[in-house]
Amino acid sequence: MRASARPARARLLLVPVLAGALAVMAACSSQAGSSASSTKPVRGGQLVVAIDAQPTGFDPATADDPSPGAASVSNEIFSTLTVPTASGTYAPYLAESVQGNSDDSVWTITLRPGMEFADGTPINAAAIEYNLARIKATGADYTQVKTFQVTSPLTLVVTLNAPWSAFPASLSGQPGWIASPTALKSEGKTFAIKPVGSGPYELSSWSQGNQIVLVPNPHFWRKGLPYLSKVTYKIITDSSARLSALEAGNVDVAEVDPAQAAAEGINTSSQYKTYDMANGTDLVYFNTGVAPLNNILARRAVAEATNRPALIKSIWRGVGALANSPMSSANPFYTPVNFPGYNLQQAKQLVQQYQQATGKPFALTLSSSNDPTQELEAQALQSMWQAAGIKVTLAAPQEAGTYSETVIGKKYEAAIFGFPSILDPDQWYTLIWTPQGVLNVANYKNAIIGNAIVKAAQETTVQGRRAQYAIVNNEIAQQVYSLFIHSSVNEIAARSNVQGLNSLTLPDGTKAPFGQEFQVFPVETMWLG
Amino acid sequence: MARRRERKFGTLIWRRLVRMLITIVLVVTLTYLLLDLIPGNPAYSMLPQDQLTPANIAQVDHQLGLDKPFFARMGLWALHALQGNLGVSYQNSQPVASLIVSRLPVTLELMILAQLIGLVLALAIALVSVNQRRKVTSGFSTLFTVISLSLPNFILALVLVLIFAVKLHWFPATGFTPLSQSLSGNVSSMILPSLALGVGTAAVYAQVLSAELSKTLQQDFVQFAIAKGLPRRTVLLRHALRPSALPLVTLAGLNVGILLGGSFIIETIFALPGIGALAVNAIYSKDYLVVQGVVLFVTVSYVLINFAVDLLYSVVDPRVRRNAGAS
Numbered sequence: 001m002r003a004s005a006r007p008a009r010a011r012l013l014l015v016p017v018l019a020g021a022l023a024v025m026a027a028c029s030s031q032a033g034s035s036a037s038s039t040k041p042v043r044g045g046q047l048v049v050a051i052d053a054q055p056t057g058f059d060p061a062t063a064d065d066p067s068p069g070a071a072s073v074s075n076e077i078f079s080t081l082t083v084p085t086a087s088g089t090y091a092p093y094l095a096e097s098v099q100g101n102s103d104d105s106v107w108t109i110t111l112r113p114g115m116e117f118a119d120g121t122p123i124n125a126a127a128i129e130y131n132l133a134r135i136k137a138t139g140a141d142y143t144q145v146k147t148f149q150v151t152s153p154l155t156l157v158v159t160l161n162a163p164w165s166a167f168p169a170s171l172s173g174q175p176g177w178i179a180s181p182t183a184l185k186s187e188g189k190t191f192a193i194k195p196v197g198s199g200p201y202e203l204s205s206w207s208q209g210n211q212i213v214l215v216p217n218p219h220f221w222r223k224g225l226p227y228l229s230k231v232t233y234k235i236i237t238d239s240s241a242r243l244s245a246l247e248a249g250n251v252d253v254a255e256v257d258p259a260q261a262a263a264e265g266i267n268t269s270s271q272y273k274t275y276d277m278a279n280g281t282d283l284v285y286f287n288t289g290v291a292p293l294n295n296i297l298a299r300r301a302v303a304e305a306t307n308r309p310a311l312i313k314s315i316w317r318g319v320g321a322l323a324n325s326p327m328s329s330a331n332p333f334y335t336p337v338n339f340p341g342y343n344l345q346q347a348k349q350l351v352q353q354y355q356q357a358t359g360k361p362f363a364l365t366l367s368s369s370n371d372p373t374q375e376l377e378a379q380a381l382q383s384m385w386q387a388a389g390i391k392v393t394l395a396a397p398q399e400a401g402t403y404s405e406t407v408i409g410k411k412y413e414a415a416i417f418g419f420p421s422i423l424d425p426d427q428w429y430t431l432i433w434t435p436q437g438v439l440n441v442a443n444y445k446n447a448i449i450g451n452a453i454v455k456a457a458q459e460t461t462v463q464g465r466r467a468q469y470a471i472v473n474n475e476i477a478q479q480v481y482s483l484f485i486h487s488s489v490n491e492i493a494a495r496s497n498v499q500g501l502n503s504l505t506l507p508d509g510t511k512a513p514f515g516q517e518f519q520v521f522p523v524e525t526m527w528l529g
Numbered sequence: 530m531a532r533r534r535e536r537k538f539g540t541l542i543w544r545r546l547v548r549m550l551i552t553i554v555l556v557v558t559l560t561y562l563l564l565d566l567i568p569g570n571p572a573y574s575m576l577p578q579d580q581l582t583p584a585n586i587a588q589v590d591h592q593l594g595l596d597k598p599f600f601a602r603m604g605l606w607a608l609h610a611l612q613g614n615l616g617v618s619y620q621n622s623q624p625v626a627s628l629i630v631s632r633l634p635v636t637l638e639l640m641i642l643a644q645l646i647g648l649v650l651a652l653a654i655a656l657v658s659v660n661q662r663r664k665v666t667s668g669f670s671t672l673f674t675v676i677s678l679s680l681p682n683f684i685l686a687l688v689l690v691l692i693f694a695v696k697l698h699w700f701p702a703t704g705f706t707p708l709s710q711s712l713s714g715n716v717s718s719m720i721l722p723s724l725a726l727g728v729g730t731a732a733v734y735a736q737v738l739s740a741e742l743s744k745t746l747q748q749d750f751v752q753f754a755i756a757k758g759l760p761r762r763t764v765l766l767r768h769a770l771r772p773s774a775l776p777l778v779t780l781a782g783l784n785v786g787i788l789l790g791g792s793f794i795i796e797t798i799f800a801l802p803g804i805g806a807l808a809v810n811a812i813y814s815k816d817y818l819v820v821q822g823v824v825l826f827v828t829v830s831y832v833l834i835n836f837a838v839d840l841l842y843s844v845v846d847p848r849v850r851r852n853a854g855a856s
Contacts, residue, residue: 054621056620056621056623057622057731062622064577140580153572172544185814189622192621192622206630206804207707207802208621208623208631208632209632209802209806209807209810210704210705210800211704226661234703234704234800235800235802236703236704236800237797237800237806237809237810238797238798238800240687240798241702241703241797241798241799241800242703244690244691244694244695244702244703245701245702245703245704245800247695247702248669248694248698248701248702248703249698250694250701250703250704398568398569399567399568399569401569401570401571401573401815402568402569402573403582404573405569405570405573408581409575438581438582439581458839
């Protein structure tokens with residue numbers, strides 16, 4: 001019996017598969033980046049942004065956005081009362097003015113007439129008071145406020161328990177998201193998924209874990225804005241996947257890992273534009289409450305045994321600047337700090353001095369989380385410190401939550417950690433660097449630092465506050481309470497036809513700094529060229 | 530006699546049901562215990578750094594019931610779970626049950642498409658490989674099977690993204706378009722993820738089907754069909770394929786668990802809003818109640834599916850019922 005000669009089954013099956021693929025390709029649309037750009041804003045267009053996490057909800061009192069990307073969505077739905085400027089002050093934004101009295105113990109917020117929320121509710125002093133009092137009631141913020149008082153339809157007076165010059169800074173973040181009181185009262189808990197705000201966009205739809213779609217708010221108080229007719233935020237948790245989506249043309253803007261983007265040539269390609277955002281400081285906390293790092297000789301030895309530029313080059317591929325304090329050098333409150341530099345010979349001598357002074361060998365344990373970068377960093381630091389004669393044991397890497405507990409519980413000797421990106425230092429310095437601060441994980445007692453932080457909160461000028469923070473940073477460096485390594489950077493990459501990403505202009509025509517406070521990137525002034 | 534056989538078969542079903550329930554209870558208990566044994570307080574992951582005060586931590590502990598004894602916690606959770614209440618996600622305050630239900634269609638679609646791709650590819654490969662006249666294509670199918678079995682699905686996913694999304698722009702690299710929004714968009718968004726998950730499955734199915742086909746082709750009834758002068762294609766498709774495909778029924782059922790596990794990674798790579806991505810995010814953010822809910826759902830589903838497969842097998846193959854009656 002002879003088998004008949006027929007086409008292979010596999011070949012026959014390929015035909016419908018290919019036909020289907022061709023049909024899908026025809027149906028697919030991919031956005032090709034246009035190298036032609038327009039300097040004049042163009043109305044219309046739909047922007048797609050890839051972010052790493054979705055907001056936990058849009059209620060200003062309960063939201064806990066896990067990332068800058070998530071916070072960016074919220075910042076399009078709500079306008080804040082103030083926004084940061086490059087000089088360290090806070091310019092009024094939703095508010096027409098925010099004025100403090102002579103000692104910044106009483107603040108007067110004045111609004112523009114005729115503003116409305118997305119549901120048509122007037123934006124007036126009563127609405128502002130409702131929002132701020134609601135935040136105060138949660139205990140999360142404004143605990144320094146004694147009273148809120150509506151003195152006219154457009155004027156709210158806030159009296160504090162003590163002078164607080166950073167009050168305008170608090171109005172630029174989540175506590176300053178102003179939501180419609182009508183909607184807050186009628187929606188209750190569901191407001192978190194059905195927000196009504198004062199921002200340039202309003203929520204059109206939210207497919208949990210997939211995407212969030214915003215459309216223009218017709219009641220937006222800045223006439224003529226926004227330009228785009230739709231903004232879609234795609235939630236893509238994996239950084240490689242976000243980069244792939246950008247390269248494939250599925251998104252127009254994406255948060256990317258700078259090192260990955262550099263490896264893909266995004267920074268040098270004419271198809272894309274990249275913008276760096278401050279992403280905090282990488283450092284090693286020293287537990288100054290236990291041996292060996294309760295001894296300044298030991299702390300200086302470790303600092304001088306660390307070749308920080310080499311570390312930045314090898315771990316972070318040279319992305320990000322050397323850090324000498326909790327603040328980045330771009331921070332308006334920063335002044336240069338003399339932090340111990342790399343000097344291996346000096347480090348060896350300090351190790352010997354320590355051993356002679358204490359009669360003990362210099363040995364310490366270095367802790368890290370199980371983040372791959374931190375593990376690499378730990379190994380590199382171990383190698384550097386051992387070259388100076390320090391015996392270094394690496395603790396078993398811990399999962400992030402457990403590691404936070406270890407560090408905050410001060411159950412470590414030296415610990416790799418991160419300090420968040422800050423524009424106004426008030427909140428974080430009070431929490432972390434004040435000796436009695438809840439997060440003083442370096443476990444030190446230093447009256448110079450404590451007093452300077454308190455004074456900084458009471459200074460009424462940027463120069464005065466800067467001078468106090470200079471005292472704090474210099475004392476931290478002098479005493480080497482921590483080893484500051486690297487000002488890390490996050491990056492936004494956009495296709496070349498995306499315009500206006502870095503140009504949020506204020507009502508008075510000045511430009512707001514990009515990517516500082518909370519590392520958010522504003523969409524309201526963007527357009528597609 | 531037939532009635533006695535049916536009664537014994539009914540007893541067999543009943544026994545399997547009981548075994549199924551015991552399995553569910555054991556796995557859920559173990560999962561709850563394991564999650565409880567994870568070191569560290571979830572409050573440190575859940576609360577922002579600036580709110581890590583002892584009072585706030587105690588409040589989170591109270592909300593999660595962590596201040597109660599283990600068995601009291603577990604009993605309360607189990608009681609609520611029986612009523613369909615799996616708790617509320619700490620991350621976004623949504624009911625866990627609603628979150629799972631809303632994400633389920635995406636994962637189901639991915640698994641069904643992956644199974645279909647796997648079965649279609651396996652059929653093609655197996656039929657080609659048993660056709661000994663085509664040694665070249667037979668060798669190619671063997672090579673394909675070996676490579677597919679060796680290649681992890683997430684590596685294949687990344688390769689597919691690089692070639693078909695980034696370089697060729699044929700399909701999106703990430704994202705999901707619901708069927709209700711656009712059929713073409715939905716198909717386009719699911720092709721690469723389904724291929725990534727289905728190709729490895731095809732390799733396993735092809736191996737089993739090839740082996741079974743080779744055995745069946747030696748059977749007397751097949752030899753008789755060949756001797757009658759029937760075309761090879763007819764012999765393969767009409768006589769040999771059905772009895773050879775029975776083990777695939779069991780394998781497909783068992784493979785549901787593997788596909789579900791694979792969906793965790795694939796959904797993360799392709800940013801598909803399914804149960805896998807939900808679970809991964811919940812694990813990272815220590816949203817324990819979501820993790821527990823997903824594990825419970827996956828466990829119960831897997832056990833039910835395999836129970837259904839057992840029943841289906843006994844329907845398709847009368848020998849199973851006969852043997853059950855005889856024992």
